[in-house]
Amino acid sequence: MPGSKYSSPYRPGTYTVTVEANVDNVPTISGQTQKSTTYTFTLTDPCDPPNSITIQAPDPDVDYTITQPALTITPSVFVADPSFCLFTVSSSISTLSGGQTPISESADVFTVSYSADNAIVGQTQTITRTATSYSIYEANTSNRISSSPDSFTVTYLNPCLTLSTRR
C-alpha cells in the first residue's frame, strides 16, 4: 500500500485538486454556468531525509575474560525522527595485532568468544556502529543522513590474573 511505511496510504508527491462551481437550478453549461479552479499541494517525504538519527543511549565499554563463556552484546538502538523513518545499521570492528577475530556480528548483535591462548590479553577492540537513513520513496540516495558513530570497546582480560586476584 502506498505510504504504508508512514502509517498512511498517501504517497509523497504533488497533487492537483479541482474545485467546481455550478450555478444552481439552471442547466449545466461548461464555461457558462459551470466553472472550475485548481490548486496544488505537495506531500513531502519526511524521511528523505529524516530530521535526525541518534543513538538512544551510549554503549558502555565491555571487558571480556578470555576462555569465559561467549559474551553477547546487544547494543543500544538507534532512533529516527520521525520515528517511522527507516535506516540501516552498519558496523566495523577494529583489528587485533595478531589478526584474531574473537568478535562476530549478526543482525547488530555482537558475540565475543575466545579461548585459544593469551595472545590478545590486554588488547582492546573498538566496535563502531553507524545508522544511515533511507526512504522507500527516495529517487536517489543523496539525501540520506547518518548518525554520529556509536563506539564502544571490548578489552580482553587475563583469566589467570583474574583467578589470582580472586584469591
Next chain:
Amino acid sequence: MFTVSTSDPTLVDTRQTYSVVNCLADWPSNVYSTAPNTVLSGFIDFEDPCDNPFTFDVPTQNNANNVLTGDFSGTNVDFYLNAFTITPNFCTLTYTITGITEAGQSSSSVPLVDLTSDLTFDGANSGSLSDG
C-alpha cells in the same frame, strides 16, 4: 416606447401581463365612463438571468493564505477558496470538489473522499479544505 427593467428575483421564470390603455387626452376614459378607449394586452416573460449570467468569474486564489505542503505529521493541508463572483448576485453557486490527480501516477493515492470541505463562505474553516 415602454421599457421593462427589474432586479426582482421573484419574477424569475414568471409571466406577467401588461396592458396599455389608449384614450383621448381631453376625454380620458378614467374620468368619463362613456369615453372611448382601446386596451392592448400582452405578456412579459421574465427569463432566468442565471441561465447565462452577466458575469461569472473565477478569482485568482490567494495561496499566501494556504498551507499547501504536508509532511505526514498529521497536520491538515488547508486550502482557503476565494469565492467565484457572479452577477446577478442572486444567482447562487454550489461548489464541489470534483477531482484529484497525483503527478506521475495513474491514480491518486489521496482519494477524493479524503478531502473534507465545508465550502460555506462564512470565513470559518471547518474542514481541511475550506472556504474563503
